[in-house]
Amino acid sequence: LDGLHFDDKLHFVEKPVEIVDREVKRLKRSQIPLVKV
Template sequence: MLKVSPRKGVLRFGKRGKLNPRYIGPIKILDRVGPVAYKLELPKELSNIHSTFHVSNLKKCLSDESFIIPMKELRLDDKLNFVEEPVEIIDQEINQLRQSRIPIVKVRWNSKRGP
């Protein structure tokens, strides 16, 4: 699995958001380039990124095949952020503080990971 949420100051994959996936994949390893670097077989959506990564950006994938989300089904914008759309508002409430009111809304999102 390839890490797509960047560290502080690295803007390779765009900004880190609350709903963005942290890892994508599984991605096949083509070759070991050095003692701590691997060359990966990247999908066409990531063709503008160099295919060699440090081991700190990789994670071993030991999951079941049924949990894999294909890259074709994911919708990414131009900054490679995960795109989700709200389906419905489930619940609303307002928290009252001393001088302010904070609206809290529970939303059902349209996602490949489930509602």
């Protein structure tokens, strides 16, 4: 688990924009059902 957490931090440092984009997509995806309903 520590190894994965460390990799996560490294990935965040290397590609912060990519992670932000992923978070935005996740937020949009979670909002889609609300919009449909």
